[in-house]
Amino acid sequence: MNQSAAIPVNTPANGRSWIANLNLNFSRTQTGSRLSSVERNGPLSVQKAFYPEGPDCAHVYLLHPPAGIVSGDELHLSATLEANSHALLTTPGANRFYRARDDKNLGTTLQLQQTHYQIADHATLEHLPQETLIFQGADAVNKIKIELTPSSVYLGWDVICLGLPVMNQAFDKGQFEQLSEVKVGNKLVFHDRLKVNQDNQLLNKAAGLGGHHVVGTFIAAAPVQLSGEQNRHKCEALTEQLRAKITELNASDKVSISQLDMLFVIRYLGDKSEECKKYFAALWQILRQALCQREANIPRIWLT
Incomplete structure (x- = not known):
C-alpha cells in the first residue's frame, strides 16, 4: 500500500471551474487517533477532529461551502489511515450535483466527485x-x-437521490454515473457501476430502479473477519442478525443484504433518503459492534 492517497492538485484552465482537493492523513499516537495532516486546495476543507467517544476514534466533518457541484467542478477527496488509526468521516448536510451548465466557454458539462481511501x-x-x-x-x-x-476495516455508504420529485422535478433529463471499487492488497474484490440516463431508461425499467429515485449502497469490508472457513459461522450469524433488523423495521421490500467474500453489500431502493439513512444507521450499529468492537456513537452533526 502506498504511504499516501494524495490526489494531485489540479488547476482550472478556464477560470470558471472550482477544482477542490482535500488530502487527509490519520495516524495512531500515544494519545489516540489523530488527524495528523491536512492538505487542501479550493473550496473543500475540514474542521478540527472531534472525540465524542474518546481518543481512539477521530470524528471529522467534511465541509464544502458551495454545497453543490456545477459543470467543470471537480472535488477530489483522499484519506490515508496509518496502522491502528480510526476515523469517522461525515458531512453536515446533503451534497448536490446541480443542473449542467450550457456554457460554450466552459468546454465541458461534466461534474465530478472522486474519493480515494487507503x-x-x-x-x-x-x-x-x-x-x-x-x-x-x-x-x-x-x-x-x-x-x-x-x-483493516471499512464501513461506508452512499445515498443517491435522482431528481427532486417533491418539487415535481423528475430525473428525466441528464445523466448520473457512480463507480465503486474495493481492493484488498492488489486484489479487486468489489466493482460496482450504476449509470442512469435517458438512453438506457434504467431509472424506470423493472430490471433497473423500477421508477424509484433513491438508491443507497452500504459496504462493510473486513477481510480477516469475513473470509475463510473459520469465520463461516460468524458471517452466517451476522447475516441473520442484519436481516432480522430489517424485518423488525418492516423494510424487507426495500433493503437487500448480500454477504460476499470479505464484505457485506447492503442496498436500498425506494423513494425517501431519510428512510434509507435510518435503515443504514440501524445496520451500521450492528456492524460496528461486530467488526470494530465499538458501540455506535451517532455523530452530533446528524442531530442538528
Whole structure:
C-alpha cells in the first residue's frame, strides 16, 4: 500500500471551474487517533477532529461551502489511515450535483466527485455522508475507491437521490454515473457501476430502479473477519442478525443484504433518503459492534 492517497492538485484552465482537493492523513499516537495532516486546495476543507467517544476514534466533518457541484467542478477527496488509526468521516448536510451548465466557454458539462481511501493494517475508516442530490439535467460522475489490507476495516455508504420529485422535478433529463471499487492488497474484490440516463431508461425499467429515485449502497469490508472457513459461522450469524433488523423495521421490500467474500453489500431502493439513512444507521450499529468492537456513537452533526 502506498504511504499516501494524495490526489494531485489540479488547476482550472478556464477560470470558471472550482477544482477542490482535500488530502487527509490519520495516524495512531500515544494519545489516540489523530488527524495528523491536512492538505487542501479550493473550496473543500475540514474542521478540527472531534472525540465524542474518546481518543481512539477521530470524528471529522467534511465541509464544502458551495454545497453543490456545477459543470467543470471537480472535488477530489483522499484519506490515508496509518496502522491502528480510526476515523469517522461525515458531512453536515446533503451534497448536490446541480443542473449542467450550457456554457460554450466552459468546454465541458461534466461534474465530478472522486474519493480515494487507503486503510493500513488494523486501521478502521467509517465513511457516513449525508445524501447526494442529483438535480434534473445534471452530468454527474461519482467515483469511490477503497484500498484495504487484510486486517483493516471499512464501513461506508452512499445515498443517491435522482431528481427532486417533491418539487415535481423528475430525473428525466441528464445523466448520473457512480463507480465503486474495493481492493484488498492488489486484489479487486468489489466493482460496482450504476449509470442512469435517458438512453438506457434504467431509472424506470423493472430490471433497473423500477421508477424509484433513491438508491443507497452500504459496504462493510473486513477481510480477516469475513473470509475463510473459520469465520463461516460468524458471517452466517451476522447475516441473520442484519436481516432480522430489517424485518423488525418492516423494510424487507426495500433493503437487500448480500454477504460476499470479505464484505457485506447492503442496498436500498425506494423513494425517501431519510428512510434509507435510518435503515443504514440501524445496520451500521450492528456492524460496528461486530467488526470494530465499538458501540455506535451517532455523530452530533446528524442531530442538528
